[in-house]
Amino acid sequence: MTNAGIVQLSIFQFSLIYLLLIVVLAIMKKANVNQTKLLIVASVRMTVQLTLAGFVLTYIFENPSPLFTSLYLLTMTLFAIHRALSKNKWLNKSFKWAVALSLAGSGLIILAFFVIVVVRVDFFNPQYTIPLSGMIMGNAMTGVNLGLKSFKDNFSSQRKRVETLLNLGVKPKKILLPFSQNALETALLPTLNNMVGMGIISLPGMMTGQILSGTAPTTAILYQIAIMIAIATVVCLATFSTLNLGIRTLYNDRNQIEFLHEN
Amino acid sequence: MDIIKTKDLVFEDFIRYPDIYIKKGKVVFLVGSSGSGKSTLLKLFNATLSPSSGAIFYEGKNIDEIDTLKLRQEVLLVGQSVYLFDGSIKDNFNRFYSYREMNMPNEEEIKYFLSICQLDFPLETQTSILSGGEAQRLYTAIFLSFLPKVIMLDEPTSALDTQNAKSLLRDIIKLAKTKEMTVIVVSHDKNLSDEFAEDIIDIEGSKTI
Numbered sequence: 001m002t003n004a005g006i007v008q009l010s011i012f013q014f015s016l017i018y019l020l021l022i023v024v025l026a027i028m029k030k031a032n033v034n035q036t037k038l039l040i041v042a043s044v045r046m047t048v049q050l051t052l053a054g055f056v057l058t059y060i061f062e063n064p065s066p067l068f069t070s071l072y073l074l075t076m077t078l079f080a081i082h083r084a085l086s087k088n089k090w091l092n093k094s095f096k097w098a099v100a101l102s103l104a105g106s107g108l109i110i111l112a113f114f115v116i117v118v119v120r121v122d123f124f125n126p127q128y129t130i131p132l133s134g135m136i137m138g139n140a141m142t143g144v145n146l147g148l149k150s151f152k153d154n155f156s157s158q159r160k161r162v163e164t165l166l167n168l169g170v171k172p173k174k175i176l177l178p179f180s181q182n183a184l185e186t187a188l189l190p191t192l193n194n195m196v197g198m199g200i201i202s203l204p205g206m207m208t209g210q211i212l213s214g215t216a217p218t219t220a221i222l223y224q225i226a227i228m229i230a231i232a233t234v235v236c237l238a239t240f241s242t243l244n245l246g247i248r249t250l251y252n253d254r255n256q257i258e259f260l261h262e263n
Numbered sequence: 264m265d266i267i268k269t270k271d272l273v274f275e276d277f278i279r280y281p282d283i284y285i286k287k288g289k290v291v292f293l294v295g296s297s298g299s300g301k302s303t304l305l306k307l308f309n310a311t312l313s314p315s316s317g318a319i320f321y322e323g324k325n326i327d328e329i330d331t332l333k334l335r336q337e338v339l340l341v342g343q344s345v346y347l348f349d350g351s352i353k354d355n356f357n358r359f360y361s362y363r364e365m366n367m368p369n370e371e372e373i374k375y376f377l378s379i380c381q382l383d384f385p386l387e388t389q390t391s392i393l394s395g396g397e398a399q400r401l402y403t404a405i406f407l408s409f410l411p412k413v414i415m416l417d418e419p420t421s422a423l424d425t426q427n428a429k430s431l432l433r434d435i436i437k438l439a440k441t442k443e444m445t446v447i448v449v450s451h452d453k454n455l456s457d458e459f460a461e462d463i464i465d466i467e468g469s470k471t472i
Contacts, residue, residue, distance in 0.1 A: 160344035166311050167342055168406070169335035170362045255331040256311055 006213045018043075057130065066124035073133055077104050080141040088148045091246070092259070098245035103144060106238035107137045114230050135206065135227055136234050139191065143235030144242050147187035151243060154179045155259075162260060172251035180243040187239040191232045198228065265320075266413060266445050267308060267338070272317035274303055280317075283464055285413075290436055290446045292460040295467040301449045302343065304466065305415045308447075309340045336363070339411035343418055345402045347393075352377070352401060353386040359405050368408055379434040380404040381427060396422035400431065407435065413445040425454055432459050 021043060028036055060068045081100045085091065091099065111133050115123050123129060155162065158179075165175045198204055199221075203211075206227055210220040250259045266287040272280040278300040285291050293301045306312040307319060310331045319326045326334055348358045353373065360367035368376070370386060377384065380400040384393075393401060399422050407414065416435075420428030432448070432455055439446045450456060456463055 158346075160346035163311075163342055163344045164346040164402075165362055167309060167335060167340040168359065168363060168409070169332045169339075171332060174362065254310055254313060255335075256313065261312075 057126070060126045060130070064124070064126050069124040069126050069129055072126070072130055073108075076133060076137050077107060080107070080137045084141050084144050084148070087145050088152070090152060091148070092249055094249035095246045098249065099144060099148070099242050102238050102241035102245060103137070103140055106234050106241060107133070107140050110230050110234040110237070111136050114226065118226060131206075132227065132230075136230060139231040140234045140238040143187040143191070143239045146190070147183040147239040147243060148246075150186035151179050151183035154182055159260065162257065166255075166257065166260075172255050172257055173247070175257075176247045176250065180247055183243055184236070184239050188232070188236055191228075191235050195228055195232065198224075204228070266322060267447075268320050269307075270318045270320070272304075272307065272319065273315050274300060274307060274312070276315050278303065280304065280466060283466075285445065285447060285464075286462065287445055288440075288443050289461045290439070290448070290459055291462045291464060292456040293447060293449045294456060294463055294465050297451075299466050301466060302417050305340050305342070305417055305447070305449065308413075308415065309335045309338050311335070311340075336409070337411055338413040338415065339406055339409060340415045341403050341406045341417065341419060343421070345395075345399050347390040347398055347402060349389075349391065351387045351389055352384060355390060355401070356405060356408070363409070372408070376404040376408040377401070379407065379438055381431050381434070394422075396427075399423075403431075403435075407438065410442055411444065413447065414439065415447040415449075417449045418451070419448065420450065420452060420455065425452070428452060428455060429458065 021039070024039060025036065027033075028039065056072075060072065081103050084099050084103060085096055088099070111129065112123060114132055114136070115121060115125070115128050119128055121128050155176075162175055166172070204224050207217075207220045207224040210223060211217055251257045264287050265284045267283070267285040269280060269283045271282070274280075280300065283304075293304065295301055303312065307314055308321075308326075310326055310329075321329060321334060321338060348355050350358075353370075356367045356373055367373075373386060380403050382397065382400050382404060384397075390398065390401065399419070403416070403419055414435075419435075420431060423431065436446060436459060438444070448455070448459075
């Protein structure tokens with residue numbers, strides 16, 4: 001039962017993998033890790049969500065249309081924005097807009113460059129645009145989250161520094177800049193470290209998938225390198241833009257940092 | 264002449280201040296029980312906070328019409344949030360002056376400001392080894408070295424014993440007199456206000472609405 005080089009899994013074969021969860025359950029029980037419920041919920045949710053995604057993607061691939069691709073992109077972008085915002089409840093309204101615009105803008109630009117300029121297929125071709133946008137948006141979201149969290153933590157732990165410099169008559173932008181530089185670095189490091197170990201410590205997910213489905217490894221690495229560069233760029237762009245647009249919302253034209261007294 | 268005066272000042276609708284007049288070149292103590300809004304008043308003076316109503320005048324001009332950065336540089340608040348950078352005493356002067364985009368004072372001048380604040384350390388001393396009281400005095404020395412027109416000291420002696428507190432204030436006031444600097448002090452220490460205050464403003468009268 002092969003098709004384009006990959007063994008098609010029957011439902012029976014596939015369900016065997018769930019046996020491994022028994023190992024996890026047993027270890028959890030033995031080690032008193034009380035996360036049995038989470039393990040079950042997580043496994044069920046993953047199964048249901050991916051099954052649904054499978055059906056949706058099958059439908060979209062069989063009926064390719066710019067409308068479906070766009071809807072999928074829109075949903076994914078909104079979901080990424082929603083996740084980033086719900087993890088950073090401290091953001092003011094304008095800062096939230098900064099996050100949304102930065103994620104959507106950077107994600108779409110990098111995706112378009114990848115699909116149109118590098119791969120050179122139609123932007124609405126679901127086979128390329130959908131999986132690539134998932135990787136790009138997901139990583140952009142993680143980067144922005146990390147950047148915002150680092151900015152907030154740093155700011156909160158250095159309130160005295162902010163207050164001192166404000167009292168000295170320093171421009172708020174200049175006071176906040178080191179915090180955003182630091183946050184950008186924090187956001188970028190995991191991606192860069194990931195690139196350093198790539199191919200030695202692990203074969204990355206996308207490449208593994210392509211090889212499993214029969215793609216020549218030499219082609220798979222080209223895609224992998226391309227996506228890693230795209231990811232590093234989108235993380236950098238989205239985080240930079242979020243922080244730069246965002247910190248402007250933290251002070252007013254009286255050079256007051258309202259945020260200082262709120263959080 | 265009043266360098267700072269206020270009219271019908273209200274903050275966040277719960278602190279209502281009496282009208283305040285601060286004379287140029289004087290040493291003025293702000294007194295009142297804790298929670299009466301003394302520190303808040305200093306932050307209103309340097310416009311890091313805005314009143315909910317009423318007005319503050321600096322040199323006769325409503326501070327709403329003054330560039331807030333320029334105001335803060337002239338009406339300098341030495342707040343209670345002491346912050347020093349890692350590194351030496353000299354590094355700290357360097358960092359703060361570069362934030363203000365000014366050339367840092369030379370070593371002689373730095374030593375002079377340290378001595379006013381009762382500090383006798385080599386400039387290479389790391390700030391991490393300073394005690395709380397020493398850090399607070401270094402912080403004050405750095406602010407003082409900018410020679411503002413008004414210096415506002417919020418509990419400047421909170422980490423000092425009475426003797427040291429008196430020497431510190433005496434020397435700061437001596438400097439202020441030669442530079443025609445107005446000094447506003449918030450302090451709980453009655454010994455200090457008795458000895459140094461040329462004017463005492465009691466904001467106890469400020470009502471919590």
